[in-house]
Amino acid sequence: MSRTYPPDYQPKCSIEPTDLDDLCNRAGPYAAAAKAEVEWGAITKWLMDGSAGYQAAIEAADIPGRVASLSVLIVSKARKIDAGWPHPSGKVETAALYNYSADAQSEAQRTAEDIYRMWDAAGRPHVDAERCKFTYRLLVAAAERGLIDGLPAHHVAPATSTEQKSMPSHSSLHNFSIHRKINDRTFSPPSHQG
Numbered sequence: 001m002s003r004t005y006p007p008d009y010q011p012k013c014s015i016e017p018t019d020l021d022d023l024c025n026r027a028g029p030y031a032a033a034a035k036a037e038v039e040w041g042a043i044t045k046w047l048m049d050g051s052a053g054y055q056a057a058i059e060a061a062d063i064p065g066r067v068a069s070l071s072v073l074i075v076s077k078a079r080k081i082d083a084g085w086p087h088p089s090g091k092v093e094t095a096a097l098y099n100y101s102a103d104a105q106s107e108a109q110r111t112a113e114d115i116y117r118m119w120d121a122a123g124r125p126h127v128d129a130e131r132c133k134f135t136y137r138l139l140v141a142a143a144e145r146g147l148i149d150g151l152p153a154h155h156v157a158p159a160t161s162t163e164q165k166s167m168p169s170h171s172s173l174h175n176f177s178i179h180r181k182i183n184d185r186t187f188s189p190p191s192h193q194g
Contacts, residue, residue, distance in 0.1 A: 016133045023132040028152035030139055033083040037135050040076035042126035043119045047072055051125070057118040068115055074100075075112035086142040 017023035020038055024031040046054055047069055058068050078095030087093050097105055119125070142148045 017136050018129050018132070020127055020132055023136055026136060026151065027139055030084060030148065030151070033080065033085040034135050034139060036076075036080045036083040037085050037138075038127055038131055039116075039124075040072070040079060041135075042124065042131060043072055043116060044076060045126040046119055046122070047115070049126075053122050053125075054118070057122065058115070061114055061118065063111060063114065067111060071108045071111035072115055075108050084148075086139075086147045088138075088142075088147075090145070090147045 014022070017026050020035065023034050023038065027034040058065060074095070074097045078097040081093050081095045097108060100108070139148070139151060143150045
């Protein structure tokens with residue numbers, strides 16, 4: 001027996017995170033890693049979208065575009081690895097940043113932090129529900145593949161007795177939704193030929 005819902009139905013809870021705070025709450029011990037993934041991914045997109053705000057900000061700070069891009073690339077990867085973001089293949093990574101001299105590391109980190117502040121002052125563009133949902137899906141996939149310990153359970157308001165009879169459990173809805181959406185995005189580790 002399936003249940004029909006009115007067109008304006010609003011569920012009592014969201015199966016996936018709706019913003020960065022929600023994502024961090026759901027990510028439990030991986031909150032710092034999820035936050036790093038979302039923020040530095042948004043910064044990278046901001047750099048790539050060529051917005052006038054970004055161009056004006058780096059020009060005012062006298063940062064060449066290539067330096068900005070390279071600094072964000074290597075520092076963002078280091079921040080995500082240091083925060084514990086799982087690699088899709090499960091391998092342990094060392095950030096390329098740490099292969100550079102101490103002076104080069106300091107310069108890259110200083111430049112990336114300047115760009116972080118510019119991005120923050122610009123209103124944190126590209127931190128949106130879709131980026132948070134996708135990041136959460138990646139964490140769930142990593143947990144399901146055994147790359148990280150499972151994520152904390154999410155508490156849902158108890159259903160009424162009528163809802164309990166007609167609805168599958170939250171966890172089965174959650175798992176179905178995550179599997180379907182991850183499979184649609186084809187999240188799988190890169191194949192290595194060696």
